[in-house]
Amino acid sequence: xxxxxxxxxxxxxxxxxIVIAGVFALSVFTLALNGMLGQWHMxxxxxxxLDLDALFAMATFSAMFFxxxxxxxxxxxxxxxxxxxxxxxxxxxxxxxxxxxxxAAGIIAAVALTFVTIVAIIALVGGASFIRATPDSAEQxxxxxxxxxxxxxxxxAAGASLGGRGRxxxxxxxxxxxxxxxxxxxxxxxxxxTIFTLLDYLNPxxxxxxxxxxxxxxxxxxxxxxxNLALGVDIxxxxxxxxxxxxxxxxxxxxxxx
Amino acid sequence: MNxxxxxxxxxxxxxxxxxxxxxxxxxxxxxxxxIFGLLGTNGAGKTTTFKCLLGLxxxxxxxxxxxxxxxxxxxxxxxxxxxxxxALYEWMxxxxxxxxxxxxxxxxxxxxxxxxMDLFGLDRRKKIGKYSKGxxxxxxxxxxxxxxxxxxxxxxxxxxxxxxxxxxxLDLIIGEAAGGSTIIFSSHxxxxxxxxxxxxxxxxxxxxxxxxEVEQLKADVKVVxxxxxSEAPQLNGLGTDPRIGYxxxxxxxxxxxxxxxxxxxxxxxxxxxxxSLRVLDQNLEDIFLSTxxxxxxxxxxx
Amino acid sequence: xxxxFTVDAHSGVPIYLQLIEQVKRSIALGVLSPGEQLPTVKQLxxxxxINPNTxxxxxxxxxxxxxxxxxxxxxxxxxxxxxxxxASRAAADVAAAALDAAVREAKSIGIAVREARELxxxxxxxxxxDHEKTEDSRS
Numbered sequence: 001x002x003x004x005x006x007x008x009x010x011x012x013x014x015x016x017x018i019v020i021a022g023v024f025a026l027s028v029f030t031l032a033l034n035g036m037l038g039q040w041h042m043x044x045x046x047x048x049x050l051d052l053d054a055l056f057a058m059a060t061f062s063a064m065f066f067x068x069x070x071x072x073x074x075x076x077x078x079x080x081x082x083x084x085x086x087x088x089x090x091x092x093x094x095x096x097x098x099x100x101x102x103x104a105a106g107i108i109a110a111v112a113l114t115f116v117t118i119v120a121i122i123a124l125v126g127g128a129s130f131i132r133a134t135p136d137s138a139e140q141x142x143x144x145x146x147x148x149x150x151x152x153x154x155x156x157a158a159g160a161s162l163g164g165r166g167r168x169x170x171x172x173x174x175x176x177x178x179x180x181x182x183x184x185x186x187x188x189x190x191x192x193x194t195i196f197t198l199l200d201y202l203n204p205x206x207x208x209x210x211x212x213x214x215x216x217x218x219x220x221x222x223x224x225x226x227x228n229l230a231l232g233v234d235i236x237x238x239x240x241x242x243x244x245x246x247x248x249x250x251x252x253x254x255x256x257x258x
Numbered sequence: 259m260n261x262x263x264x265x266x267x268x269x270x271x272x273x274x275x276x277x278x279x280x281x282x283x284x285x286x287x288x289x290x291x292x293i294f295g296l297l298g299t300n301g302a303g304k305t306t307t308f309k310c311l312l313g314l315x316x317x318x319x320x321x322x323x324x325x326x327x328x329x330x331x332x333x334x335x336x337x338x339x340x341x342x343x344x345a346l347y348e349w350m351x352x353x354x355x356x357x358x359x360x361x362x363x364x365x366x367x368x369x370x371x372x373x374x375m376d377l378f379g380l381d382r383r384k385k386i387g388k389y390s391k392g393x394x395x396x397x398x399x400x401x402x403x404x405x406x407x408x409x410x411x412x413x414x415x416x417x418x419x420x421x422x423x424x425x426x427x428l429d430l431i432i433g434e435a436a437g438g439s440t441i442i443f444s445s446h447x448x449x450x451x452x453x454x455x456x457x458x459x460x461x462x463x464x465x466x467x468x469x470x471e472v473e474q475l476k477a478d479v480k481v482v483x484x485x486x487x488s489e490a491p492q493l494n495g496l497g498t499d500p501r502i503g504y505x506x507x508x509x510x511x512x513x514x515x516x517x518x519x520x521x522x523x524x525x526x527x528x529x530x531x532x533x534s535l536r537v538l539d540q541n542l543e544d545i546f547l548s549t550x551x552x553x554x555x556x557x558x559x560x
Numbered sequence: 561x562x563x564x565f566t567v568d569a570h571s572g573v574p575i576y577l578q579l580i581e582q583v584k585r586s587i588a589l590g591v592l593s594p595g596e597q598l599p600t601v602k603q604l605x606x607x608x609x610i611n612p613n614t615x616x617x618x619x620x621x622x623x624x625x626x627x628x629x630x631x632x633x634x635x636x637x638x639x640x641x642x643x644x645x646x647a648s649r650a651a652a653d654v655a656a657a658a659l660d661a662a663v664r665e666a667k668s669i670g671i672a673v674r675e676a677r678e679l680x681x682x683x684x685x686x687x688x689x690d691h692e693k694t695e696d697s698r699s
Contacts, residue, residue, distance in 0.1 A: 541572040
């Protein structure tokens, strides 16, 4: 029953891995050309550090594209495959939950894969010793994972009732997310300003921002806006979004007709 | 009428899509071990009926039961469905589909699957998307038969297949039925239904027009054909006989479609002094055409 | 199984009737001998590509007509005593029905009795070339 999901995610990861490998090869090549391999050649800075959190953020940014591609799992089934998917000795709900589980595992694997590649590149330029963990590194990682799952949930919810058009919806959500963030940041006059601010509360990008530690002087954002809330709140909000999306997708799935 | 419930019981099934009534109060029983043929033109409601039967669509009203109980996921351990249009994953290979079957169903028989793959000449290494339409149908059939089903629901199982493979499909269906499986299938090819089915239901525009045992229908439904010296006469009182389904008059020729004792009707017509009179047999195609092309049986046109 | 049956599924005559007639005919003619085993229901259904229930019905009716006998677990066999006689009688019925239909057809076309008899004699002459001569001299 899960075999289809396994294959689908595996194939997706494979394609993603090839792209990452290509980027890796290109990076190494460029670095080699500029003679930057081996020793750390960049400006000497004794207190320069590379936070793990930043690396997680970079890995997550890349994995966003994987997420958007994978998020259409349900809508792919709905493009003519339901007579096969729904005539198995497994309930619709269980089938959908299995799809969610495998997609989530795939997303996490994509993050891991990207992270490893980034670390490898850094090691090749002699910067491995600069990498350090911060007290909240693990939680930041959790936040980034849930950030991706929140988008996954939204895509699943938006596309569950659609068939082949689900793919387009996926990228539309990305675009919409950027736009909403942008409009919110622009502080438009009422009532538009209020509307976009409210919409931005539902925008995972808002909760995906990362503050440089320990000084918190820099904020790295995925989108245009960020929250100034505690990390725990960000995680909770993203979990809520993810759960809401998946539940909405499940409810649609149950009512769907082949 | 035995006490055990029909294997598949459809009771006043109605399905509406928006303003279109796809199936209108269909009631049909499929006994265990039967090969049940569902006949009808395009849009008659056959596919919709199957979808409601399998839980792929929700009936607007009416019920469908299997062994007297509503459908549950467990039923699918021993229930196979071959839809009209290929629903297989075009990005997966034949071998991967077989593996999917193996992991999903308790009673998957790998050896049987291999035999059938060879029978239909399918290359398991190719992706389904690269199969021809006939090969896709064949693959769906292989998957369906490989789980040793108790119930088979086949929607146009012969579409796209060459005559040799069509014969294989019929043989497989008959073999399954001989082993006790219950099969319900729809087909445009009346000849296939005529051979293999013991029971048939003819649908038209969503309603059930005729149902019964194939052999019984052939034995019962006859055409009384009479020619007269002048214009064929009206039937008058005789026309109200409930056994008469349809009357066709063309100049000197009179044809009366009878569902019942044709001999008596023939005698009654011969009293009107025809030049010639004979009673013709009706094969399933004739029965279908007269049921669907004309008014339904029991609605006369004089 | 030496006997090979064929059925016309497309005919307006029910398959079971066709098959019953063919089996009886085979027995009457000696193609199937008394005590000989018939194919199983599943075998015959698959060979002819017809519904197994139809074959089962044929065997039931043949048994009812005293032409075959079925022992559970062993199969169906041509009845040793009386099987052939019953089959022959049935075969004769088929011939009688065919003659009756032919005469009815002739009458409905408008052929006179004399002409009908002439046609009949001509047919006899054709199919019974030796016997016709002796009987003709009497009529």
